Amino acid sequence: MEESVIWQFDLCMKEMLGMKEVDVKEYSPLTLAYIGDSIYDLIIKSFVVNEGNRPVKELHRQASRFVQASAQSRMMRVLQEELTEEEHGVYKRGRNAKSVSPAKNQSVTDYRRATGFEALIGYLYLKKEWKRMLELIKEGLKSLEEAEGEV
Secondary structure, three states: OOHHHHHHHHHHHHHHHOOOOOOHHHOOHHHHHHHHHHHHHHHHHHHHHHOOOOOHHHHHHHHHHHHOHHHHHHHHHHHHHHOOHHHHHHHHHHHHOOOOOOOOOOOHHHHHHHHHHHHHHHHHHHOOOHHHHHHHHHHHHHHHHHHHOOO
16 A cells, blocks of 8 residues: 555544544553554454455454454464564553453453453554554464464
């Protein structure tokens, strides 16, 4: 994607919605995870829709494979080796944050690791390190593909 297109989107967000520059380091890990969850969900839904028009129920089923805590946890196990020291610190803050209890079908470990992953995605998004964010997501999805045999 052309970098100028990305910055045009950023400029539109600022001009049309009054978005301001933020110091991402001032946000709590759970706030980072909150936005990271949404961004990751949008990326995965875009990825799934890009594979072709299908019934919404099927689109949801496909996307759910990637957004559930267990999938994010498996991705994070591989991605930890790829993180910078700063990124690893953000991940650990998110993972260790006191949050609500996990869904009944998720382990506490998976849930915490997924929260760390989402905090990292939120952090990179807010820092506008979108290319790095997408590189990590791509690498994580590749690891799921290798583990499952297909994505």
